[in-house]
Amino acid sequence: xxxxxxxxxxxxxxxxxxxxxxxxxxxxxxxxxxxxxxxxxxxxxxxxxxxxxxxxxxxxxxxxxxxxxxxxxxxxxxxxxxxxxxxxxxxxxxxxxxxxxxxxxxxxxxxxxxxxxxxxxxxxxxxxxxxxxxxxxxxxxxxxxxxxxxxxxxxxxxxxxxxxxxxxxxxxxxxxxxxxxxxxxxxxxxxxxxxxxxxxxxxxxxxxxxxxxxxxxxxxxxxxxx
Numbered sequence: 001x002x003x004x005x006x007x008x009x010x011x012x013x014x015x016x017x018x019x020x021x022x023x024x025x026x027x028x029x030x031x032x033x034x035x036x037x038x039x040x041x042x043x044x045x046x047x048x049x050x051x052x053x054x055x056x057x058x059x060x061x062x063x064x065x066x067x068x069x070x071x072x073x074x075x076x077x078x079x080x081x082x083x084x085x086x087x088x089x090x091x092x093x094x095x096x097x098x099x100x101x102x103x104x105x106x107x108x109x110x111x112x113x114x115x116x117x118x119x120x121x122x123x124x125x126x127x128x129x130x131x132x133x134x135x136x137x138x139x140x141x142x143x144x145x146x147x148x149x150x151x152x153x154x155x156x157x158x159x160x161x162x163x164x165x166x167x168x169x170x171x172x173x174x175x176x177x178x179x180x181x182x183x184x185x186x187x188x189x190x191x192x193x194x195x196x197x198x199x200x201x202x203x204x205x206x207x208x209x210x211x212x213x214x215x216x217x218x219x220x221x222x223x224x225x226x
Contacts, residue, residue: 012043012051020071031069091225094178098218105214110207112155113198120155121199127151128195135184142176148191179221186216
């Protein structure tokens with residue numbers, strides 16, 4: 001693609017974002033077809049197609065072959081926004097992520113307890129129960145752990161807070177990979193307590209329980225690397 005064509009595609013991508021904002025599209029919504037977008041934006045099909053590819057690379061839209069284009073659940077947030085995958089010192093990265101999580105996640109949990117809807121609580125409970133089932137079998141529950149912490153952030157209904165989800169998710173996943181011994185019992189207790197506080201809209205207790213949970217994990221990891 002030459003420079004002029006690329007610039008035109010970028011302009012159309014910007015116009016697409018404005019259209020998405022103006023029309024109030026939400027994550028998961030289907031966008032108009034390529035043909036419809038050509039008419040709406042006054043651009044050729046190739047230009048619209050390249051603009052959509054550009055937005056897909058930015059996690060703004062998801063293109064499903066044969067099914068259309070949808071507004072991405074990732075809301076434009078990069079999969080690895082802070083370049084964690086390129087950090088070679090995994091021990092320092094794990095320690096630093098735990099520190100950051102202790103700073104940001106307890107208040108997030110407190111806000112979740114204030115703002116969670118009945119639907120949020122039902123979804124959080126479903127994740128928790130699935131995770132508890134896996135933990136009782138002493139199997140790998142790390143993916144469900146990531147989902148649990150991500151859902152707590154979503155319960156805040158704060159769009160800025162929700163965009164911290166990749167950091168939270170990466171923090172949970174990296175800790176799970178780097179910690180030597182998987183903890184089942186205390187993790188199950190802490191997650192159940194966190195859920196109960198959110199369910200019963202107890203923000204101070206939810207925040208305190210999340211802080212305890214993270215500090216417990218922090219101490220586990222520090223004891224491992226000493």
